[in-house]
Amino acid sequence: MEPNTAAMTEAELVKLAQEGKMAAFEELVARHRDKIYARAYSMMRHDDEALDLSQDAWIKGWQRLAQFQGESSFVTWMTRITINLCLDQLRKQKRQRAESIEAMAEESGGVERQMPVVTPNPTEGLERLELRERIDRALAQLSHEHRTVLVLHEFEELEYKEIARRMSCSIGTVMSRLFYARRRMASLLAGLKRDKLE
Amino acid sequence: MKHDLELKLQAWLDGELPQDQAAPLGQWIARDSEASALVAELRAVKETLPGNETPRAVPDTREFYWSQIQRRIERETPALRPERAPRFGRWQRYFLALAGVAAAACTLVITLRHAAPPIFDEISSTSDSMEAVTFHDQSGQMTVVWLQDNSPQATPKQPLLKTQGANQDEGSPNVEIQ
Incomplete structure (x- = not known):
């Protein structure tokens, strides 16, 4: 049995x-x-x-x-x-895929270098469902490299060293990608909030 | 702000700086408005994402999803993880293997026997006046030869019977079976 x-x-x-x-x-x-x-x-x-x-x-x-x-x-x-x-x-x-300008700008930051700092926290006061939807839409707009490093660091809670090992890159590259990924996320979340208000 | 410093602020936020560097940097961040604003932005993302991932479910049913996995496991890893058979099962397998060999041998013998062309021995008559009619029954493995002696000396006109096979009878001296 x-x-x-x-x-x-x-x-x-x-x-x-x-x-x-x-x-x-x-x-x-x-x-x-x-x-x-x-x-x-x-x-x-x-x-x-x-x-x-x-x-x-x-x-x-x-x-x-x-x-x-x-x-x-x-x-x-x-x-x-x-x-x-x-x-x-x-x-x-x-x-x-061919190396595009966008792909080459992954580590150097691209437009994120010139972005103003987003304050206050654009997700404050949101219902959880709405927050999840907004985060999902923002994640969808990131490059694979930025999204991957965010997923590994924020969701899987891996350290820089471990992410670098898994992504076969240097710790410096991980730090740079994570920095620009966060900045881009902050910008996208703020933008989505503006769209909602307008 | 230099990019190296930005990354250092982030490393401070993520707890990746050694303690001897983290403490003085923390004091400096508290005093510097630009650094504080940047750290606040990074922290907002860092604290907002965990736990707020949109849940997603496999679009297939449990049975269908598993059936695809199972099929590939059986195809790609048949030898890695066989189901462990109980002891009795192993003996059963040996017995079945032997029985299989024996059955195959029997099948081969029977097939060869049936596949062999039927044996029709040549019948020759030494007399010109002898008539012969032959009947062969394949299923009964039997051949009947009807002999009729038409010579003037032959009396009475009785047929001589020669059979070959299961119900073999003794034949006429006029008939040779080779």
């Missing part, structure tokens, strides 16, 4: 999955698939790509289950796999 996986704890499911029980792994996928998909979407901003990469991540997770030792939570471990796959995909896409 198949065990009732729905009633099991995450640790029990992981252990069974490591022993090769597909039913246990299926339950883990069911529990965390939305979070993994959402992270892939936040980096790729494309439904189909996010769906494919999230599934790739689960397959890779299954193949590497023996390496999971429980230092972090299972979903954190899976999220790291997802991020790495997304970064690989973004690197491939970057190689394929």
Whole structure:
């Protein structure tokens, strides 16, 4: 008789999955698939790509289950796999596309260098749903490089050094990208607020 | 403001500066309005984003999403994680393997037997006056040869029967089966 996986704890499911029980792994996928998909979407901003990469991540997770030792939570471990796959995909896409002026301005800041500082906080007093929508729209307008560094730092709470390792760049580049990404976000959020008021 | 200083302010905000640099820089930021304004802007973004990501759900059903993953796992990693079989199951597998080999051997023998062309032995008659009619029953694996001696000496006119196969009968001395 198949065990009732729905009633099991995450640790029990992981252990069974490591022993090769597909039913246990299926339950883990069911529990965390939305979070993994959402992270892939936040980096790729494309439904189909996010769906494919999230599934790739689960397959890779299954193949590497023996390496999971429980230092972090299972979903954190899976999220790291997802991020790495997304970064690989973004690197491939970057190689394929021609270097544009916009891309070259990523580290030097482009228009963000001349932007006035936004004060006060443009998101103050917003309802959570509206705030989320506004942040989502602003994130969609960032370049891949700026968005990625923001996702890794603000959402995944990775340190500069770790982001640099994952993005295969220097710590200085990470700091610069993060700085301009934040400045651009502040500007976009303020702009969206102005649009709303007008 | 120099870009290096901007990045240093950000590193201070993110707690990435060593303590001996962070404390004096913090005091300086408090006194400098331009630095304070920039730090406030960066802090607003830093504090607003976490926890405010738009939740997203997989657009496929649980079953469909999993079926695609499962199919690829089975295709791409069949040998990595086989389901662990119980001991009895292993013996069953050995038995099944042997039974399979035996069944294949039997099938081969039967197929070869049926595929072999039917054996029609040549029948020759030493007498010119002898008539022969041959009937072969494939399913019964039997051949019947009807012999009629038309010579004047032959009396009475009785057929000599020769069969070959399952119900083989002794034949006439006039008939040779090679």
